Each structure stands twice: as C-alpha cells, then as structure tokens.
Amino acid sequence: MALPQHHSCNKPILVTTLSLLILALTKILYPQLYIKFSLTLVVPLAIIYYFFFKSSTSTALPPGHFPFPIFGNWIKVGNDLNHRLLASMAQTYGPVFLLKLGSKNLVVVSDAELATQVLHTQGVEFGSRPRNVVFDIFTGNGQDMVFTVYGDHWRKMRRIMTLPFFTNKVVHNYSNMWEEEMDLVVNDLKKDENVKSKGIVIRKRLQLMLYNIMCRMMFDAKFESQEDPLFIEATRFNSERSRLAQSFEYNYGDFIPLLRPLLRGYLNKCRDLQTRRLAFFNNYYGEISEENVLYIVENINVAAIETTLWSMEWAIAELVNHPHVQHRIRQEISRVLNGEAVKESNLHQLPYLQATVKETLRLHTPIPLLVPHMNLEEAKLGGFTIPRESKVVVNAWWLANNPKWWKNPEEFRPERFLKEEHGTDAAVAGGKVDFRFLPFGVGRRSCPGIILALAILGLVIAKLVTNFELKPPSGTHQIDKRIISHVTLRVVL
Numbered sequence: 159m160a161l162p163q164h165h166s167c168n169k170p171i172l173v174t175t176l177s178l179l180i181l182a183l184t185k186i187l188y189p190q191l192y193i194k195f196s197l198t199l200v201v202p203l204a205i206i207y208y209f210f211f212k213s214s215t216s217t218a219l220p221p222g223h224f225p226f227p228i229f230g231n232w233i234k235v236g237n238d239l240n241h242r243l244l245a246s247m248a249q250t251y252g253p254v255f256l257l258k259l260g261s262k263n264l265v266v267v268s269d270a271e272l273a274t275q276v277l278h279t280q281g282v283e284f285g286s287r288p289r290n291v292v293f294d295i296f297t298g299n300g301q302d303m304v305f306t307v308y309g310d311h312w313r314k315m316r317r318i319m320t321l322p323f324f325t326n327k328v329v330h331n332y333s334n335m336w337e338e339e340m341d342l343v344v345n346d347l348k349k350d351e352n353v354k355s356k357g358i359v360i361r362k363r364l365q366l367m368l369y370n371i372m373c374r375m376m377f378d379a380k381f382e383s384q385e386d387p388l389f390i391e392a393t394r395f396n397s398e399r400s401r402l403a404q405s406f407e408y409n410y411g412d413f414i415p416l417l418r419p420l421l422r423g424y425l426n427k428c429r430d431l432q433t434r435r436l437a438f439f440n441n442y443y444g445e446i447s448e449e450n451v452l453y454i455v456e457n458i459n460v461a462a463i464e465t466t467l468w469s470m471e472w473a474i475a476e477l478v479n480h481p482h483v484q485h486r487i488r489q490e491i492s493r494v495l496n497g498e499a500v501k502e503s504n505l506h507q508l509p510y511l512q513a514t515v516k517e518t519l520r521l522h523t524p525i526p527l528l529v530p531h532m533n534l535e536e537a538k539l540g541g542f543t544i545p546r547e548s549k550v551v552v553n554a555w556w557l558a559n560n561p562k563w564w565k566n567p568e569e570f571r572p573e574r575f576l577k578e579e580h581g582t583d584a585a586v587a588g589g590k591v592d593f594r595f596l597p598f599g600v601g602r603r604s605c606p607g608i609i610l611a612l613a614i615l616g617l618v619i620a621k622l623v624t625n626f627e628l629k630p631p632s633g634t635h636q637i638d639k640r641i642i643s644h645v646t647l648r649v650v651l
C-alpha cells in the first residue's frame with residue numbers, strides 16, 4: 159500500500175518566502191547587519207515557524223499518485239476512470255485513495271466498511287453531489303433531486319416524489335399497467351417473422367416499453383410506436399443529454415478553472431439542448447408549470463429508464479448464454495404457480511427468478527460507481543482527511559465482484575443467492591444491509607426507484623422466458639457481451 163500524502167496549508171510557505179525577502183532586503187539596505195540579523199533572528203524564526211506550523215496543520219490525505227502542478231494526476235490516469243480501472247488502482251493504493259484531477263479531488267472507496275461510512279454512518283456529511291458547469295445547466299443549478307446538494311431542496315423533492323412514485327402502493331396500483339405494456343412486447347415479438355429466423359435487436363422495443371411505463375405513470379399518456387415522432391424526439395433529446403453530460407470533452411474546463419472560458423461553445427450547446435428538452439416536456443404535457451415538477455420529469459427520464467433498460471439487456475444476454483437458467487426459471491414458475499400467471503403480487507414466491515435479477519445486477523451493476531457523492535465540509539474517512547467538496551465515488555461493482563468476498567465472481571450463477579449468499583439482498587430500506595451488494599446504493603441518497611425496478615425486471619424476465627426460448631442470433635452460439643447494446647436476440651416461440 160502507498161504511503162499517505164501530506165498536505166499543509168500555504169501559510170508556512172508564505173512565511174518562509176517573506177523571511178527570505180526580508181533577508182534579501184537587509185542584505186541590500188544594511189549589508190553590515192545582514193549576517194548578524196539573519197543568524198540570530200530571521201532564519202531560526204522561519205525554521206521554527208515552518209516546522210511548528212507544518213506539523214500542527216498537516217493532515218494525512220488518502221494515498222494516491224503524486225500530483226503534478228496544475229494537472230494533478232489527470233495526465234497520468236486519463237479520462238476514462240471506469241470501475242475496472244479504479245478497482246485495479248485500489249489494489250495498489252488500498253480501499254480509499256485520492257486522485258487529483260486538475261484542481262478537483264476524486265476520492266475512490268473500494269471496500270464495504272468504508273462504503274458503510276460514506277453511505278450510511280456519515281450519510282449526511284457525504285450526502286451531497288459534486289457539481290460542475292455542465293450539470294449546473296442540466297439541473298438548472300441544482301433544482302432537481304438526483305444531482306442536488308443534501309439539504310432542504312433535496313428533502314422537499316424526495317418528499318414530493320415519494321407518493322406518486324416510490325411506495326409499495328404505487329407498485330401495486332401500476333403493476334397491471336406494467337404487465338399490459340409487457341404483454342404488448344410479447345405480442346409484437348410473436349407477430350414479427352424476423353424474430354424466429356434471424357433474430358432482432360430487442361433494445362428499441364424494450365426502450366419503448368419503459369418510456370411508456372414511465373409516461374403512463376407520469377402523464378397517463380403513451381407513445382404510439384417506435385416510429386412515433388414524439389418518441390423519436392424524446393429518445394433523441396435524452397441520449398443527447400447523456401452524451402453531453404457524460405462526455406470527457408469538457409474535462410479540461412472542469413478540472414482547470416483557468417481554461418473554463420474555452421468551454422463557452424460546449425456550454426452553449428448544453429444550454430440550447432436543455433431549453434429545447436424542457437420545452438418539449440412542457441409543451442406536450444401542458445399542465446406542468448411548476449419548475450419542481452418539470453425537474454421531476456427530467457429526473458425520471460435520466461434515472462429510471464436507461465438503468466432499467468441496461469439491466470434488462472444484460473439479463474437477456476445472460477439468459478441466452480445460460481439456457482439452463484431459463485429452464486430453471488420456467489420450472490420454478492410452473493411448479494410454484496401451477497399455471498397461474500406471474501404477477502407482481504406473486505413474485506415473492508419465485509426465489510430463483512429473484513436470484514436471477516440479483517445476479518444480473520451484481521455482475522453488470524448498471525451504475526457501477528453509484529452517483530458520485532460529495533462532502534460539503536472537510537471530513538474524515540478511514541483515518542484520512544477528505545478535503546471539502548471532494549467527489550467521492552463508491553466502487554459498487556468491485557464490492558460485488560471482488561474475489562476476496564465472492565466465490566468465482568466472474569461467473570453468472572443465480573444459484574449463489576440461494577446457497578452461499580442466501581441472506582444477501584440488494585439494500586432495501588429497513589432490511590438488513592450487506593454492503594458488498596449495493597446496486598442501488600444505500601442510505602439517504604439511495605435509489606428510491608428500487609421497488610419499481612426490481613418488480614419490473616422480475617416481471618419482464620418471467621414474461622419473456624415463459625413465452626419464448628431466448629437464443630443467440632442465428633449462426634452464433636453465444637451473445638458477445640462486449641457489444642451488448644447492439645445485441646441481436648433470437649427468440650423461439
């Protein structure tokens with residue numbers, strides 16, 4: 159493990175510099191006094207002050223690469239700080255390490271105990287979200303919920319959103335509608351000749367289904383088809399927003415404040431998109447006038463649809479590559495339900511189906527580093543000092559895929575959740591939390607959509623597996639998991 163870094167405030171350096179300046183001036187103005195003055199007064203004072211002050215204010219930062227001036231570690235580590243790269247860096251630097259990206263601090267947490275600290279024990283201290291110029295545009299300077307700092311506004315938004323979206327009653331009331339939308343998918347697949355022969359890319363159809371599920375919940379309205387111009391516009395707006403917000407293109411202006419003026423063109427593009435996007439949400443669903451409500455819609459578009467869609471795609475890919483899992487799900491359903499249809503209300507009787515959902519979220523954690531957290535004030539973590547306003551990420555993927563804690567973690571094996579991991583649940587409020595498995599985060603900023611997402615995933619897998627045999631595209635034996643978003647799926651009736 160690397161040694162901790164030390165930092166101290168700039169004061170001792172200032173004092174030392176001033177002392178040297180006084181010495182230089184003395185030498186010029188009173189050369190006869192110079193040696194005496196320097197030996198008896200300035201040098202000892204500066205030395206004493208430097209060491210005393212340094213030792214009293216220096217604090218141990220988490221370990222990490224040595225930072226270069228201005229750029230910090232950015233040039234060395236590059237832009238793509240994905241969960242796998244960060245997991246490999248954790249092997250060198252340990253469970254908490256610090257990277258300096260220009261003027262910004264990135265703290266990476268890679269073990270369950272420290273994750274508990276960040277998300278739960280010190281949930282208030284680390285409960286904010288880092289901001290940057292691009293996110294400020296897309297969130298109207300933090301008027302939303304997902305990316306806003308911890309405080310009154312966040313509390314209010316979470317309260318407003320809970321009743322219409324995040325209660326068991328909501329799940330219960332809407333599950334028939336969800337099933338209706340899923341049955342439409344099954345019917346469309348059955349009608350499509352290509353499905354049986356070559357196979358189809360299923361993503362677009364599932365995407366329409368999820369947009370319709372969320373739109374019916376929010377506005378009691380839905381899109382006609384994949385060709386519906388409104389659907390095309392909505393998906394285009396959202397994917398352009400994701401591209402602009404997640405791009406590495408603006409890192410230089412974000413990390414190095416001096417270069418920010420050069421970002422003007424990029425930021426104008428973001429502003430223009432956001433204005434058109436909000437007008438789109440507003441125009442077509444006219445009763446929305448309150449800014450709060452608008453950002454709730456915005457957040458559902460950002461947080462709910464793609465995450466659930468990715469999970470579905472991964473689940474399908476793994477089911478195709480593991481036909482025996484499909485077989486076991488079918489067996490469980492027919493044994494337990496005796497010909498009765500799978501419903502939200504009987505999902506709890508199907509532990510193998512639920513284990514399949516969990517295993518998908520473990521191996522393919524949709525938000526592997528969670529949504530970044532931030533500490534408004536200087537904080538302590540694992541004995542280290544975390545400078546104020548650090549971006550703190552928890553590597554949830556690594557917690558769920560570290561061979562130290564999981565048996566053959568690279569294997570897709572739902573059975574693990576019925577055997578050695580039978581007590582492990584995705585952290586649900588009120589339940590026992592296992593901090594090795596946090597696909598939805600945990601604590602104050604955890605995903606409030608967890609109950610919807612788990613039910614929707616369980617239902618859609620059950621529907622697909624009971625209606626079809628899921629196969630790889632003709633001429634192949636496996637789905638290539640590196641190209642998951644272009645996956646062609648062949649289903650056999």
Ligand code: HEM
Binds near residue numbers: 465466605611
């Ligand atoms: C498989 C699907 C999903 C996954 C894996 C997922 C995961 C997450 C994660 C990891 C976070 C951040 C937790 C943290 O920072 O500690 C989050 C936040 C959030 N999610 Fe989800 N989510 C999913 C589906 C949904 C759905 C369906 C909704 C809404 C209907 C939703 C709404 C939200 C909101 C509003 C937040 C922000 C909470 C806050 O900042 O206080 N998510 N989600």
